[in-house]
Amino acid sequence: MIAQLIKKELLMVWRRPRELVILLFMPFVLITILGAALGSIIDGEAPDLDIKLAVIQKDDAAYGEEKMIKKMASLPISPEEKAVAIEGIKSFNPIRILFDDVFASEEFKDSIQVTEMETVPSDKEALEYSGILEIPAGFTEQFYLHAFFNEDEVPKLNLKLNESSTLEGSVLNDIFTSFQEDISLWSALPSLGIDPETLQNSIISKVGKTETVTKKKPVNAVTYYAIGMCVMFMFYVAGNSAALALEEKENQIYGRILLANVPVPIFFVGIFVSTIIITFVQMNILFGLSALIHGVSWPNVIDYFVVTFTLCVMVGGFAVFISAINYRSNSRSATQVFSSFLIPIIAFVGGSFIPVSQIGGFFEMISQYSPGGAGISAYYKIMQGYSLSDVSSQLLSVSITTVLLLLLSILIRPRRGESI
Amino acid sequence: MLEVVELSKHFKNKKAVKGVNLYLEKGETVGLLGPNGAGKSTTISLISSLVHPTSGDVRLKNESIIRKPEKIRKILGVVPQDIALYMDLTAEENLEFFGRIHRIKKKDLQRKVEEVLDIIGLTDRKKDLVKTFSGGMKRRLNIGVALLHEPELIIMDEPTVGIDPQSRNYILETVKRLNTEKNITVLYTSHYMEEVEYLCDRIYIMDHGEVIAAGTKEEIKAILSSEQSIAIKVEILKGEYLQLLQALPNVKNISVQDPAITLIVPKKANILKDLFKLAEETKTNIISVHIETPTLEDVFLHLTGRQLRD
Numbered sequence: 001m002i003a004q005l006i007k008k009e010l011l012m013v014w015r016r017p018r019e020l021v022i023l024l025f026m027p028f029v030l031i032t033i034l035g036a037a038l039g040s041i042i043d044g045e046a047p048d049l050d051i052k053l054a055v056i057q058k059d060d061a062a063y064g065e066e067k068m069i070k071k072m073a074s075l076p077i078s079p080e081e082k083a084v085a086i087e088g089i090k091s092f093n094p095i096r097i098l099f100d101d102v103f104a105s106e107e108f109k110d111s112i113q114v115t116e117m118e119t120v121p122s123d124k125e126a127l128e129y130s131g132i133l134e135i136p137a138g139f140t141e142q143f144y145l146h147a148f149f150n151e152d153e154v155p156k157l158n159l160k161l162n163e164s165s166t167l168e169g170s171v172l173n174d175i176f177t178s179f180q181e182d183i184s185l186w187s188a189l190p191s192l193g194i195d196p197e198t199l200q201n202s203i204i205s206k207v208g209k210t211e212t213v214t215k216k217k218p219v220n221a222v223t224y225y226a227i228g229m230c231v232m233f234m235f236y237v238a239g240n241s242a243a244l245a246l247e248e249k250e251n252q253i254y255g256r257i258l259l260a261n262v263p264v265p266i267f268f269v270g271i272f273v274s275t276i277i278i279t280f281v282q283m284n285i286l287f288g289l290s291a292l293i294h295g296v297s298w299p300n301v302i303d304y305f306v307v308t309f310t311l312c313v314m315v316g317g318f319a320v321f322i323s324a325i326n327y328r329s330n331s332r333s334a335t336q337v338f339s340s341f342l343i344p345i346i347a348f349v350g351g352s353f354i355p356v357s358q359i360g361g362f363f364e365m366i367s368q369y370s371p372g373g374a375g376i377s378a379y380y381k382i383m384q385g386y387s388l389s390d391v392s393s394q395l396l397s398v399s400i401t402t403v404l405l406l407l408l409s410i411l412i413r414p415r416r417g418e419s420i
Numbered sequence: 421m422l423e424v425v426e427l428s429k430h431f432k433n434k435k436a437v438k439g440v441n442l443y444l445e446k447g448e449t450v451g452l453l454g455p456n457g458a459g460k461s462t463t464i465s466l467i468s469s470l471v472h473p474t475s476g477d478v479r480l481k482n483e484s485i486i487r488k489p490e491k492i493r494k495i496l497g498v499v500p501q502d503i504a505l506y507m508d509l510t511a512e513e514n515l516e517f518f519g520r521i522h523r524i525k526k527k528d529l530q531r532k533v534e535e536v537l538d539i540i541g542l543t544d545r546k547k548d549l550v551k552t553f554s555g556g557m558k559r560r561l562n563i564g565v566a567l568l569h570e571p572e573l574i575i576m577d578e579p580t581v582g583i584d585p586q587s588r589n590y591i592l593e594t595v596k597r598l599n600t601e602k603n604i605t606v607l608y609t610s611h612y613m614e615e616v617e618y619l620c621d622r623i624y625i626m627d628h629g630e631v632i633a634a635g636t637k638e639e640i641k642a643i644l645s646s647e648q649s650i651a652i653k654v655e656i657l658k659g660e661y662l663q664l665l666q667a668l669p670n671v672k673n674i675s676v677q678d679p680a681i682t683l684i685v686p687k688k689a690n691i692l693k694d695l696f697k698l699a700e701e702t703k704t705n706i707i708s709v710h711i712e713t714p715t716l717e718d719v720f721l722h723l724t725g726r727q728l729r730d
């Protein structure tokens with residue numbers, strides 16, 4: 001029975017060219033136009049990173065190094081071995097590598113501005129920085145102890161990111177994740193007896209890798225608008241389904257369906273599921289076309305499908321919710337308000353037109369968890385190469401929205417015996 | 421088989437149905453007649469369990485359907501007043517859809533669909549989208565959908581509204597055949613007196629939410645048995661003549677279908693002399709005068725003071 005209800009919905013959409021134009025043609029044209037017109041603005045901006053990093057130095061790297069050399073010198077080993085070890089210590093000072101080979105590298109020297117400070121800045125001051133790095137006291141010494149004597153743990157750097165600078169934050173995060181991995185690796189190597197030269201090369205290749213990871217970050221304009229428009233136009237499917245459902249009520253088809261002893265909830269499940277399917281197909285066509293024509297490709301297709309499906313279910317929730325209001329009030333007004341006011345607002349707040357995440361602050365917070373914004377930001381992060389766990393908060397907020405919509409629909413559902 | 425007891429439905433600011441009583445016996449064709457807004461459609465929604473009554477009861481084989489609507493829904497076919505079809509699906513797809521949601525088994529469905537297409541005479545148009553159909557064809561399919569699950573009782577809400585005479589005859593014949601060949605009970609709503617007169621054994625006349633007359637055709641006509649209707653055709657209808665006729669003491673009702681005038685008068689009253697005298701006075705040329713026993717149309721006029729159709 002549900003299968004019939006769904007099949008009928010799909011046929012209806014398929015046979016209505018006007019609706020197909022709104023659902024498929026318009027967004028695709030907009031992706032192309034916006035991507036081309038605003039491309040230079042966004043593309044020019046993205047690689048121009050302006051990372052302000054505050055470094056709280058609690059460690060004295062030179063002192064740590066000196067102390068370790070003394071310790072090495074006092075060991076009862078041959079002078080040759082001592083020389084190699086001391087050379088190793090000198091060339092592996094992790095903090096110096098961080099400052100000289102990473103911050104001062106060609107890749108980052110223009111985009112990362114390091115401010116060293118003694119104490120933790122106040123919350124207000126902290127907002128000026130993209131991130132705050134704390135190097136704990138005894139970091140250098142602990143590193144050597146672990147590396148040469150296998151004592152103690154690999155020391156850890158503390159990085160706090162400013163939530164409102166997403167792009168900068170993500171670059172910093174990458175640098176330090178990668179750096180932390182590197183020092184764990186280096187600290188393991190000397191004890192395995194690998195000579196320092198090999199190690200040095202390894203460092204360089206490691207830092208090199210950091211660069212390639214960060215280069216992947218900027219998302220170009222067409223891609224941005226592909227995401228923005230898809231997330232906007234998916235909501236029109238909900239408006240559409242609800243309008244169709246109201247037509248069914250107005251011309252007494254709904255009464256006919258009830259007279260066939262179809263329970264009311266089943267009828268609404270039909271709306272829910274068919275909306276999910278239509279939206280899912282719509283998204284895949286739009287992103288498929290964007291991939292073919294504009295080269296918008298996803299680093300991880302499975303993650304893309306998971307995000308897409310979660311969003312489609314939410315659109316299904318909207319369809320049921322609006323239909324329930326229409327049925328209860330016996331009027332088209334809910335659909336009209338949704339399609340002409342709510343969707344543009346959802347789209348704007350979510351960042352379909354301009355990347356609101358660059359505005360920052362409170363507005364960005366709202367944007368990130370609004371139905372559209374959560375979708376855009378989930379897609380955006382997946383596009384940047386983040387994993388699903390990195391977008392779990394967005395997916396959660398989308399799912400909560402879905403559940404709320406469905407619960408509200410149950411509350412306002414049409415009552416028995418009121419079905420004309 | 422079906423009994424409606426003191427049925428009422430009050431909307432927020434409108435009493436649409438007020439204490440209606442009616443019954444249907446198995447195999448009967450019953451007419452429900454009334455002008456616009458009489459409450460016919462509302463009564464049908466109440467009987468078919470789609471709307472809960474404000475008070476009163478609908479009983480199917482002595483069981484109330486209000487709490488348990490499933491039983492009546494199973495044996496009932498409703499032809500709504502609107503064309504309740506998917507315009508963007510073909511005739512066949514519409515029938516298949518409604519057949520499937522009526523839980524008709526897949527293996528029987530094709531046969532049933534063909535059968536219905538044959539009854540409503542749309543076999544050769546089954547692959548066409550409904551939106552390409554004429555009004556009459558849509559009306560026929562609208563009826564067809566209600567026949568799929570072989571109901572015992574069919575309720576039709578003005579199934580011939582706004583279509584050409586040919587389609588209308590086809591539909592009337594179809595209804596008659598369903599009733600005589602398949603012994604389906606029919607409740608037929610209309611504001612065309614002649615349809616009801618042709619099809620129905622018994623008639624209910626509704627106005628302002630109430631049944632104002634009920635019975636067989638003969639019984640209802642008997643309401644006017646002591647009266648007759650006089651149809652006068654004139655060359656040019658003058659307001660003056662009309663006014664004078666209206667003022668005659670025995671004229672109970674007068675209606676104008678330019679250039680004809682219909683009067684309802686008691687049989688005993690000898691009014692013809694006055695007619696001609698007044699015509700002469702107002703220089704009106706009378707072309708013909710017919711004296712008839714009253715039709716149902718006249719009964720309706722008599723009961724409500726209004727024509728059936730505005």
Ligand SMILES: Nc1ncnc2c1ncn2[C@@H]1O[C@H](COP(=O)(O)OP(=O)(O)OP(=O)(O)O)[C@@H](O)[C@H]1O
Pocket residue numbers: 420431432434435436454455456457458459460461462463501611
């Ligand atoms: N859902 C509703 N809410 C409020 N009033 C209603 C509703 N449905 C019907 N009515 C009113 O009840 C009265 C009876 O309507 P109904 O549709 O039953 O008349 P009808 O006899 O079928 O008329 P028609 O011949 O025009 O179809 C009308 O005055 C109508 O305006």
Ligand SMILES: [Mg+2]
Pocket residue numbers: 460461462501577
């Ligand atoms: Mg009606």
